Every structure is written in structure tokens, then in C-alpha cells.
Amino acid sequence: MKSYLPPLGPKADKDTVRRHNLSLVLRAVRDEGESAEATRAGVSARVGLTRAAVSSLVEQLLDSGFLTESGKTFSGQAGRPGTALKVARTGPAGLGVEINIDYVSVCVVDLAATGRVRQTEHLDNRGAPPGEVLGRAAGIAARALDSAREQGLHPVGAALALPGLVSGGAVRQAPNLGWNQVPAEELFARALTGLWPGASPLPVRSENEANLAALAELWFGGLDAVRSFLYLTGEIGVGGALVLDGELLRGAHGFAGEIGHVVVDPDGPECRCGSRGCLEQYAGQTALLRAAGVEESGGGAAGVMELERRARAGDARSVAAVAEAGRMLGRVLSGAVNLFDPDAVVLGGIYRCLMPWLSPPVDAELTGRVVSGLWSPDGGRLRASSVAGDAARGAAALVVQDVLADPVAYARPEPTDA
Amino acid sequence: MKSYLPPLGPKADKDTVRRHNLSLVLRAVRDEGESAEATRAGVSARVGLTRAAVSSLVEQLLDSGFLTESGKTFSGQAGRPGTALKVARTGPAGLGVEINIDYVSVCVVDLAATGRVRQTEHLDNRGAPPGEVLGRAAGIAARALDSAREQGLHPVGAALALPGLVSGGAVRQAPNLGWNQVPAEELFARALTGLWPGASPLPVRSENEANLAALAELWFGGLDAVRSFLYLTGEIGVGGALVLDGELLRGAHGFAGEIGHVVVDPDGPECRCGSRGCLEQYAGQTALLRAAGVEESGGGAAGVMELERRARAGDARSVAAVAEAGRMLGRVLSGAVNLFDPDAVVLGGIYRCLMPWLSPPVDAELTGRVVSGLWSPDGGRLRASSVAGDAARGAAALVVQDVLADPVAYARPEPTDA
Structure with missing residues (x-):
């Protein structure tokens, strides 16, 4: 036994x-x-x-x-x-670095998790060599760290938010960046040490971007008493995260939350992941804009704004496209709710601004399919994410949380110069 | 903030x-x-x-x-x-009581979680008033407790394993028993106190039966180093449980793991839960036997044995029915693995004896649909449950685990007589 x-x-x-x-x-x-x-x-x-x-x-x-x-x-x-x-407003601080498809955003927070420095640059990271992307990110981070030091902050660690499967310090796969087996922590740390030499290299960790956005939503968003939720972020991909009782559920290998690849139709369109009919093919940004007949020219964000404008004007095709995406989201979400039993479902990314047309079909699917009437349409359990839920701040706060959990481990033997 | x-x-x-x-x-x-x-x-x-x-x-x-x-x-x-x-083999002990559709099984374990008493009675609990079923179970439990006392054991608590949605001491719904809002703990405790009067009433807790079977599988089964797994048990319903890092994932309201009601086909057959096309309608015992053309006369167990016999003899219809159930199981499981990222998937109940025909299609779906090739067909991650994974023993061990976690809370001020 x-x-x-x-x-x-x-x-x-x-x-x-x-x-x-x-x-x-x-x-x-x-x-x-x-x-x-x-x-x-x-x-x-x-x-x-x-x-x-x-x-x-x-x-x-x-x-x-x-x-x-x-x-x-x-x-x-x-x-x-x-x-x-x-x-202390001048004590230990955390650095968060979000590397996404078309931007890099860097945030430094103090021990109170207050954002003290923010640097965002719009860059097209698709197709660029990973080392180059991480090097650019390190450059932005180094400037942010300089600003932090000028404010008397003492960065004790960094966390990377990455849009893909992250484990053991590496990106196993980030299809929308075109990354495979990229040792992201090591590449970033090496680049940063060259640009921002300190007494000792800054420890770097990494995490899936949706996971960190979900944590930021938990810590800084408007969830009130909600401690368990499913978080979905609509982008080119559909990212997901599970928070249970205030803790991120990472899974056995760190790959939990891949809701974008739950199958909707086993014979549906091919997905980048190798399967067919994944949720991403019905409710991702590309599929949604295509169904609505909105050209994705000028970048995804412009397309989504155009879609929102048309839906608001009552354009039938746009409203129907969002509603259909909502049905598919709701179908997959009902299964996820039956499996995880969260307090709430939070929709972020492009879904935030589409909620007026998206939430009724999502709620209807949940109401009809969650076991034993446990979901009621007006229960307030389906929510839009807040602006506070950003992955860079979540990453920075993660670093600082370690300090609060065991300050002794981060005590400086003597003050360092600024 | x-x-x-x-x-x-x-x-x-x-x-x-x-x-x-x-x-x-x-x-x-x-x-x-x-x-x-x-x-x-x-x-x-x-x-x-x-x-x-x-x-x-x-x-x-x-x-x-x-x-x-x-x-x-x-x-x-x-x-x-x-x-x-x-x-001590004569010290505190835990009582576990599994109430299922057609049997009641009672188990008493000692501090080492060794089973010391077992009583099982086959009863048709469908349609009987819940108070009567729980009264009968208390009668069986009282006899088991007497035997335990004769062995010098001192029962400190009881746990009920119930086939339904369990929370706050009550069964919210157990469709296959026909129970709705049944205060199971209270009814059982009252009946037991009448039959087995002790110095003070035995504290009673309750839990979903699949959850406790999964814990028993974790603690006493053959999972070796596996600490995170999805557990499915095929019965009349399809029960499920999620174990993450050695802990049961109960969800915000205690209803997690309802994998039997994840939708396979949104327009499929009506399900007892009120939805349509749930997994249970494709891979539950009733659907499986019907598809195979096996009469469910003589109870479900006899039907499943007949199905296994026919499959073993190469009966094409039986093999095809099991394979189709396997495809549906695999499709739903691939979504669950993408969400939850477990080390293993464990199939129990009627699936155990059908594994030779069930596991190839399940593994094929998982291989094709789990993101980024994270599932390989020969990885040994799809397993049959062991006989050790029984809910009554899991329930009894749960009681004893509390004693081990804080023995002081269970110390007797003076020895009681046997």
C-alpha cells in the first residue's frame, strides 16, 4: 500500500x-x-x-x-x-515583462504592488528571431529598471509573461509568435545582464500570459469576493487560465488553461495546434472578423474596433457573427464549468468590448448546459475583465508576492547604492 | 485596489x-x-x-x-x-459509507488506513425514500461499528460517499437515485445515533462518490508517482473527479468533476440533467449496452459482463459500440486535458474491463487533440483504475486523515470502555 x-x-x-x-x-x-x-x-x-x-x-x-x-x-x-x-515605497520591487504578438509592455511595482514605472512599445514580434525579441524586451526593461532605481526602488526579480506553453523556463510552443523550444528566461537574463549590470543578476521566471492576466484580474480587478474563476482572453488565439480559491491552477506540467484548443466540432477547420475544430477556429479574432466580413487590415485592434462600431450600429452580419462566436464560447465554457465549478467566468481581450452582443448567447448556453440548474442567466457570474487585468503588472506582482511571503530571503545584508 | x-x-x-x-x-x-x-x-x-x-x-x-x-x-x-x-491498531478509526444505486458498502479503517471491517449489501435504492435508504445504510454501519469496537477500535467520525452533487451536508441532486435536496448527513446521523448510541454522536461528513473513489485510487491504487489525474468512472452515469498535486479539486461549490455532462453534440439526445448530447448519453452504461444490442436485463453488471464476453469473442457490433464510446470519451477527455493538464487519465467502473477495446480510440483522440503533441499514445498516461479505488475506503480514510493531521483534536481525555 x-x-x-x-x-x-x-x-x-x-x-x-x-x-x-x-x-x-x-x-x-x-x-x-x-x-x-x-x-x-x-x-x-x-x-x-x-x-x-x-x-x-x-x-x-x-x-x-x-x-x-x-x-x-x-x-x-x-x-x-x-x-x-x-x-516602504523605496524597498524591494518586482519587474514584469509582457511579450506579446505586437507589443512589449514592462512594469515595475513596489512592495504594495503599486505600478511605479510602465514602458510599452508596439513592435511586430511575429517572425523575428526569439533572441532578438527578448533582447529588445531586455532593452525596454533596462530603461524601466533605471527609472525604478531613480525612485529608490531595488528590483529583486523579474517575471516574463509569454503567449504560449511555458514550462521550465522555456517556451515550449508559442504558435502565434512562431516560437518553438525557446529558452526565454536564459536569453532574457543574459541580455538584461549585459544592459543593466547589477551586484548580482536579476532572477528571472516565466509564465503563460493569460495566467498572469488572470492573477492581475484577481489581485487588482473588480472581482470582489470571487476567488475561483475561469479567465478567457480573446486575441488572435484564445487564451485561458483557471484560478481556484485564489491560486492559479497550473497543471502537472504548467500547461493548464488551454481552453482555445477544446474541440467544438471534431470535423471542423484545421487548427494551428494540429487538431481540428478547436474553439480558436470559431471564437478567435481572425475567425470572428472573417465571419463578420471585417477586413483585418491595419492590425487586429483596428478590426475589432470596426466590428464593435458596426455591431453598435446594428449591422446584422456583425451582430450574427458575434452571437455565433458566443454560442461556441458558451458551449465550451459550459463543459469547463461542469468540470471546475468556478464562481465566475471572466472574458477579457477582444471580448471585453463585445460583451453587449456576446454575453446573451454565452449565458444562454451556460444556463442550458451547466448541470442541475446551477447557472442562472442573471446571477452575475459572467463578467467582462477590468482594465486592471494586465499581464505585465501580474508578472511584477508575482515577484513581489514572494518577498512578502518570506521577507528574510530578500533582506539586503547592507544598503546598495542607487 | x-x-x-x-x-x-x-x-x-x-x-x-x-x-x-x-x-x-x-x-x-x-x-x-x-x-x-x-x-x-x-x-x-x-x-x-x-x-x-x-x-x-x-x-x-x-x-x-x-x-x-x-x-x-x-x-x-x-x-x-x-x-x-x-x-495503534486499537486506536481511532474512520467509518466510510458508500450509498450507490444498487448497493451499500461500509468500511472501517484504522489509523494506518487498513480496512478492518467491510459490509456490503445489494439493495435497490432507486425510488426508495431517501430517509429509508439512509436508515438502512445506518443499520449496516452500526453492525460494522460493533465489529470495529470488538477489535478495540474507536470510531471518531463517518464519511458518506454519495452518487450526486453534494454540498453543505446535503445531496443537491442525485438523478440516478431520484434524490433532490436531501439532508443526507443529518438523516444518516440521526438514524445512526438511534442504532449505535455512543458517548457523543459520531460526526458525519459527505462527499461525491467519484471524488472518494479517486482519492482511494490515489492513496491505495497503483498510480505510483502520479499526483495529478482525471478520474472517470463509468456507471449508469459517468462520474468524474480531478486530483491535482495529491489534492481533490472540489470547485467553488463542491460540484467540480461533472465530466458526464460535458456536451458532445449540442443537438444530441436529451439528458436527465436537462441539457442535450452530454457525454453520459454516449458513453454511459445504458447508452453503451443499447448501442451494443445487449439487453440490460439482470442488472447493469450482468449486461456489462455480457458485453465484455461478446467483445472478447470478436462480436463486431459490441466492439464497434465500445470503440464509438471511446471516441466520445476521448473527445471530451482531450478538452479536459487541455484545460487541466494532468499527469494521467484513469478510467474506472465499467470502463475497467472494457479497456482492450476502449483505450485505443481514447488514446487516438487524446493524441490528435491535446495541444502541441503533449499526449503520446504510448506514454502510459491512460490507465485503468485498480480495485483498490473504492469509494467506501476512500471515505473512511478521509476521516482518519483528519486525525493524523491534528491528533490533539482527537485525543480522548480518558479511555472509554469497548
């Missing part, structure tokens, strides 16, 4: 407890600071540790540059006034 | 640390006992706590009846001989 027990965790010793509590206090200051001024007393009440323990932890966080404190505060706490604590 | 931080966990204080470490030591004895005799020295080495700390924790576990020790052992440890520690 195989052991059915979960693997043994690390032992809980004094050092582990202190590191855990440092993270608790740092996050409590961050959360407390949302609504009021954070004080040692307030943090103590929030996390349930003694005032003395909190004071000691706060000292360490101040010394390491994770927190700052300002003058006296009288914000409702009994007893003598405390000083107001804040997450 | 919404906080993007995970919720604050409990503070790590001395009491929490000790409870955590008691669980560590208990589980280490359990794991160590798999291959060799467990000693205090061996446990100390395994979990990384000092000998003195381990001795103190072991004393508490011995006093509370979670562990037993026997004579001297010389099992390869340096220094003076220790005594051999074992997880």
Missing part, C-alpha cells in the same frame, strides 16, 4: 516561526494601510501576537528596509500614540 | 508548533513503519527534531493511544537499542 499521507512538511522551529511572523507583520501593515494608518498596536490586534513580539518584528523589518515609519498617529488606538507604519 | 495578499494565517505560537510536531511524529511513525521498524531515533532523523523533543512527543502519543510500542529493536540504529513504535 502506498502511503496516503501528505508529504512531511518542514519542522516548525524558532527560526521558521520568526520568518513566518515577519511575513505576517509585513502583510498586516500592508493590509492595515489600505483603510487606515497602521500602528504596532493595530498590527498586534490584527495578527494576535503580543505588542512586544510585534515591536521586535517591526524593528527588523524597518532595519531591512521593508517598512518605514512616520510621526505620531492618534488613529483611534487606546493608550499612548504610536507611529504610523507603512510598507 | 483589492489586497492581493493571501489571507493571514494563524499565528505560529508554542501550542501550534507542538500540535504540528505531534502530527509530524505520528505520520513519520506511520511512514517509517511501512518499510522497517520505527524507533525514536529513526523518527528524529526523519523529521529533524531532537531526540529529546521526539521522546516527549512520542510519550504524549502513547498516552493518548495513537501509538503503541513493543520490545527492543536492533534495527540498524547506532547506540543503545530502542523500542519499536507502531501506529
Whole structure:
């Protein structure tokens, strides 16, 4: 018999407890600071540790540059006034780099996940050698990092958002970029180190772009209490991500969420993935514009704006094309909802602006096909994504989340010069 | 901006640390006992706590009846001989109760998750009032609990495995039983308390039957290193479960895994769920036997045996019916694999004995439709479930897992009489 027990965790010793509590206090200051001024007393009440323990932890966080404190505060706490604590605006920072088909967007966030630097360049990345694309991205990133340093930020890591199957630091396949087996992290890190030499090279990680957009939607969007959702982003491809109880579901190899390649019609048109009749062939940007009779000249974005304009004007062919895409989306989504049971389905990318015509057929399919009447059309569970859901910021925030989870691992032994 | 931080966990204080470490030591004895005799020295080495700390924790576990020790052992440890520690065979136990369409199966396991009592009765539960079915199940359970007590076991909880949508202690819907909004936990607990009065009523939980069969497959089956898989069980309905990294994926409302209601053909035959063309209508037992021309007289099991016999004899209609079901299964599974990216797909229930004719078309669909050639036909990722994957044992083991995770919560203040 195989052991059915979960693997043994690390032992809980004094050092582990202190590191855990440092993270608790740092996050409590961050959360407390949302609504009021954070004080040692307030943090103590929030996390349930003694005032003395909190004071000691706060000292360490101040010394390491994770927190700052300002003058006296009288914000409702009994007893003598405390000083107001804040997450440092000049402390550790995360770099996010989104490489997409026709643009590169770079974002630096501070410990509060506030965007501090943003650089976006429109580039046609299709067909360019991957090393060249990543080199250009590193150039944009280096400029953003310089700006961040000027603001007193100390970047501790970078995350790449890539439109394809990403695992083990490489892009296994990104059909719309024409990439195959590209060691993206390594190529980017090498280019960045050349352009932006630091004390030590910036650690680089990578992740699927839809996954990071979904995380940004979760963290910074308008989802309120929703913690489990399916995220779809309509682009040239149809990207997807699954968030369950506030965590990204990556799958066994990191390839989960490929909803664009769920089959709609087994004998349908050939897909770039090698299969036939995938959702992408019915609800992707190219298929949608073709069905609507909109020329995709001037780039996809212009085509989608034209489609929206025509639908708004009541053009029958445009409305019918969007409705048909909605039926196909709804059919695939009903299966996904039966499998995953999320709180909500969030539609992003080109679907955002098409919601008035897209959501009724999607909702109708979901209502008819989700088991046992668990989906009702006016339940508010089908939503458009917010503008906040952008992959570059999600990537940058991912880096910073690691810092908050274990600040000790990111404490600088001594201040570095700016 | 919404906080993007995970919720604050409990503070790590001395009491929490000790409870955590008691669980560590208990589980280490359990794991160590798999291959060799467990000693205090061996446990100390395994979990990384000092000998003195381990001795103190072991004393508490011995006093509370979670562990037993026997004579001297010389099992390869340096220094003076220790005594051999074992997880108690007379300690806390879990009760699992599977209520299915045509049988009730009850299982009691000890702390090592070894089955110690099993009672199965074939009953036609279709159409009987839910209270009556649960009352009968409680009667069978009471007899099993008596046997367990005679073996010195102390049942600490029960789990029900139910073939339907289960949440909040109730069966929301179990179409094949004809149940709607049945407060199963309450009805079972009340019936059991009447039949088996204890010092305090046994806590009862409930779970979807396919979910528990999948957990049993994970814990006791032949999956080796596989920690993420899709589990399908073919019965009158087609049940499903998703296990990710060793954890059951329950979804936002507990209804995840309803793969039987993923649509195959939007205009296909009506399904009991209210939709059309669900997988169940193509690959469920009834559809399969009908397509093969096998009369379902004498119960479904007899029909499936007859189908297997005919397929083995080369009957063309039977082989074609199974192959067609396999294509539909494979089509739906390819979408599920694209969404979920599991290590393996495990087929149970009636599919187990039909694998020779079922697996080639399933594998062919997966190979053709899973993105970017991530599925290869001979990768060993499509498997038949093992006999160990039974829902009653999974349910009982679930109860016991709680004990192992926090033994203090289940410690008896004083020994009770048997």
C-alpha cells in the first residue's frame, strides 16, 4: 500500500516561526494601510501576537528596509500614540515583462504592488528571431529598471509573461509568435545582464500570459469576493487560465488553461495546434472578423474596433457573427464549468468590448448546459475583465508576492547604492 | 485596489508548533513503519527534531493511544537499542459509507488506513425514500461499528460517499437515485445515533462518490508517482473527479468533476440533467449496452459482463459500440486535458474491463487533440483504475486523515470502555 499521507512538511522551529511572523507583520501593515494608518498596536490586534513580539518584528523589518515609519498617529488606538507604519515605497520591487504578438509592455511595482514605472512599445514580434525579441524586451526593461532605481526602488526579480506553453523556463510552443523550444528566461537574463549590470543578476521566471492576466484580474480587478474563476482572453488565439480559491491552477506540467484548443466540432477547420475544430477556429479574432466580413487590415485592434462600431450600429452580419462566436464560447465554457465549478467566468481581450452582443448567447448556453440548474442567466457570474487585468503588472506582482511571503530571503545584508 | 495578499494565517505560537510536531511524529511513525521498524531515533532523523523533543512527543502519543510500542529493536540504529513504535491498531478509526444505486458498502479503517471491517449489501435504492435508504445504510454501519469496537477500535467520525452533487451536508441532486435536496448527513446521523448510541454522536461528513473513489485510487491504487489525474468512472452515469498535486479539486461549490455532462453534440439526445448530447448519453452504461444490442436485463453488471464476453469473442457490433464510446470519451477527455493538464487519465467502473477495446480510440483522440503533441499514445498516461479505488475506503480514510493531521483534536481525555 502506498502511503496516503501528505508529504512531511518542514519542522516548525524558532527560526521558521520568526520568518513566518515577519511575513505576517509585513502583510498586516500592508493590509492595515489600505483603510487606515497602521500602528504596532493595530498590527498586534490584527495578527494576535503580543505588542512586544510585534515591536521586535517591526524593528527588523524597518532595519531591512521593508517598512518605514512616520510621526505620531492618534488613529483611534487606546493608550499612548504610536507611529504610523507603512510598507516602504523605496524597498524591494518586482519587474514584469509582457511579450506579446505586437507589443512589449514592462512594469515595475513596489512592495504594495503599486505600478511605479510602465514602458510599452508596439513592435511586430511575429517572425523575428526569439533572441532578438527578448533582447529588445531586455532593452525596454533596462530603461524601466533605471527609472525604478531613480525612485529608490531595488528590483529583486523579474517575471516574463509569454503567449504560449511555458514550462521550465522555456517556451515550449508559442504558435502565434512562431516560437518553438525557446529558452526565454536564459536569453532574457543574459541580455538584461549585459544592459543593466547589477551586484548580482536579476532572477528571472516565466509564465503563460493569460495566467498572469488572470492573477492581475484577481489581485487588482473588480472581482470582489470571487476567488475561483475561469479567465478567457480573446486575441488572435484564445487564451485561458483557471484560478481556484485564489491560486492559479497550473497543471502537472504548467500547461493548464488551454481552453482555445477544446474541440467544438471534431470535423471542423484545421487548427494551428494540429487538431481540428478547436474553439480558436470559431471564437478567435481572425475567425470572428472573417465571419463578420471585417477586413483585418491595419492590425487586429483596428478590426475589432470596426466590428464593435458596426455591431453598435446594428449591422446584422456583425451582430450574427458575434452571437455565433458566443454560442461556441458558451458551449465550451459550459463543459469547463461542469468540470471546475468556478464562481465566475471572466472574458477579457477582444471580448471585453463585445460583451453587449456576446454575453446573451454565452449565458444562454451556460444556463442550458451547466448541470442541475446551477447557472442562472442573471446571477452575475459572467463578467467582462477590468482594465486592471494586465499581464505585465501580474508578472511584477508575482515577484513581489514572494518577498512578502518570506521577507528574510530578500533582506539586503547592507544598503546598495542607487 | 483589492489586497492581493493571501489571507493571514494563524499565528505560529508554542501550542501550534507542538500540535504540528505531534502530527509530524505520528505520520513519520506511520511512514517509517511501512518499510522497517520505527524507533525514536529513526523518527528524529526523519523529521529533524531532537531526540529529546521526539521522546516527549512520542510519550504524549502513547498516552493518548495513537501509538503503541513493543520490545527492543536492533534495527540498524547506532547506540543503545530502542523500542519499536507502531501506529495503534486499537486506536481511532474512520467509518466510510458508500450509498450507490444498487448497493451499500461500509468500511472501517484504522489509523494506518487498513480496512478492518467491510459490509456490503445489494439493495435497490432507486425510488426508495431517501430517509429509508439512509436508515438502512445506518443499520449496516452500526453492525460494522460493533465489529470495529470488538477489535478495540474507536470510531471518531463517518464519511458518506454519495452518487450526486453534494454540498453543505446535503445531496443537491442525485438523478440516478431520484434524490433532490436531501439532508443526507443529518438523516444518516440521526438514524445512526438511534442504532449505535455512543458517548457523543459520531460526526458525519459527505462527499461525491467519484471524488472518494479517486482519492482511494490515489492513496491505495497503483498510480505510483502520479499526483495529478482525471478520474472517470463509468456507471449508469459517468462520474468524474480531478486530483491535482495529491489534492481533490472540489470547485467553488463542491460540484467540480461533472465530466458526464460535458456536451458532445449540442443537438444530441436529451439528458436527465436537462441539457442535450452530454457525454453520459454516449458513453454511459445504458447508452453503451443499447448501442451494443445487449439487453440490460439482470442488472447493469450482468449486461456489462455480457458485453465484455461478446467483445472478447470478436462480436463486431459490441466492439464497434465500445470503440464509438471511446471516441466520445476521448473527445471530451482531450478538452479536459487541455484545460487541466494532468499527469494521467484513469478510467474506472465499467470502463475497467472494457479497456482492450476502449483505450485505443481514447488514446487516438487524446493524441490528435491535446495541444502541441503533449499526449503520446504510448506514454502510459491512460490507465485503468485498480480495485483498490473504492469509494467506501476512500471515505473512511478521509476521516482518519483528519486525525493524523491534528491528533490533539482527537485525543480522548480518558479511555472509554469497548
